[in-house]
Amino acid sequence: MKQSFILIFLLVLNSTVQAQYSDLQKNPFHKAYHDSLKAMNYPYTFPIWGKKAYKKGFDVPYPWGGGVNYFWAKQEITISEISVGFNDRAPIDLSDVITFGKATSTANAYTIRPDLFVFPFLSIYGILGFGTGVTEVPVAEPISFKTSTESKVTSAGFGFTAAGGFQGVIIILDNNFNWVNTEKLTELVPAYNFAGRLAHMFKSSMRADRSITMWLGAFYQKIRADTKGVIKVNELFPGATDAQKQKIEGQLDDWLTRLSTEQRTVGEDIVEKIKDHFAGIDPGNGTITYQLNKKIAGPWNMIFGGQFQFNKNWMFRVEMGAFGKRSQFLFSGNYRFQSIKRKSTQP
Numbered sequence: 001m002k003q004s005f006i007l008i009f010l011l012v013l014n015s016t017v018q019a020q021y022s023d024l025q026k027n028p029f030h031k032a033y034h035d036s037l038k039a040m041n042y043p044y045t046f047p048i049w050g051k052k053a054y055k056k057g058f059d060v061p062y063p064w065g066g067g068v069n070y071f072w073a074k075q076e077i078t079i080s081e082i083s084v085g086f087n088d089r090a091p092i093d094l095s096d097v098i099t100f101g102k103a104t105s106t107a108n109a110y111t112i113r114p115d116l117f118v119f120p121f122l123s124i125y126g127i128l129g130f131g132t133g134v135t136e137v138p139v140a141e142p143i144s145f146k147t148s149t150e151s152k153v154t155s156a157g158f159g160f161t162a163a164g165g166f167q168g169v170i171i172i173l174d175n176n177f178n179w180v181n182t183e184k185l186t187e188l189v190p191a192y193n194f195a196g197r198l199a200h201m202f203k204s205s206m207r208a209d210r211s212i213t214m215w216l217g218a219f220y221q222k223i224r225a226d227t228k229g230v231i232k233v234n235e236l237f238p239g240a241t242d243a244q245k246q247k248i249e250g251q252l253d254d255w256l257t258r259l260s261t262e263q264r265t266v267g268e269d270i271v272e273k274i275k276d277h278f279a280g281i282d283p284g285n286g287t288i289t290y291q292l293n294k295k296i297a298g299p300w301n302m303i304f305g306g307q308f309q310f311n312k313n314w315m316f317r318v319e320m321g322a323f324g325k326r327s328q329f330l331f332s333g334n335y336r337f338q339s340i341k342r343k344s345t346q347p
Helices: 002-013 028-038 050-055 242-256 261-278
Strands: 064-086 103-119 122-141 145-166 169-182 189-203 211-223 226-232 287-296 300-309 314-322 326-337
Touching: 028 050, 064 261, 103 145, 122 169, 145 189, 169 211, 211 287, 242 261, 300 326
Parallel strands: none
Antiparallel strands: 064 103, 064 287, 064 326, 103 122, 122 145, 145 169, 169 189, 189 211, 211 300, 226 287, 300 314, 314 326
């Protein structure tokens, strides 16, 4: 069950900032640049209404782009319900006899993110990601111990960003949906992410296409509450010493006395296989199935960051999140280009 927490972080990482936007600035130092935009005969299909935006003096981003992101995050997770089964036995609710402390997970992940500005103010994108996570789960009952594990995770999703600016002030609203997969879970885990950012762009006095943008905002995440997974008995308590094994067996025996008749049908089988494992006896195909009702301890946190736009082709971004029960860091490089095929060269 501990591997399921790692999923949260690839869900988070897929909400990386989309900080290109159409902008209108009446800076006298850039008058010649914006006059050239108005005079442009825009021959491309995307973005739709791009020609009209240029005619009004808006500096529209190149429509096609792709980004590569590195993401780090640490987040708290809480568990409210847990059901456990063994091999073919149906899971039984053990929420009243298994309790957890504060679970945390740390993730390092990488994503690629192709996108397209369909309109000057709206882009759509896809997401593909992979990474690793280390999760620490303190168990209070039936045994007081902390377990740590590492897992590989992959993810995919899509989203859209609405953004626009005037006189250097920009509003960015990002929404995306993701599905995450790991070998320890039997089903994909979906998530919804939202981020709102208020930004200000500072253009270079020398070049109208070069700028630094700074922003402050908020991030929200919602995941499916229930998670199903499996774990083998021989994967429990890695590295336990003989003294620790003896203590664990005593605690498990005491725990069994507090179970109801229905709960003991599962608990006794699990404890028996754990004792076999400790004694060096192969537990065979002993497999624990579980269902968790989990939630993010803090769905909201603040985000702040910035982007350096070298020109209309290249952008580099850094963003951090804090002041909640999630901390995160993002570094991103993005390349944009005008078009794959021209629509027309006629006015």
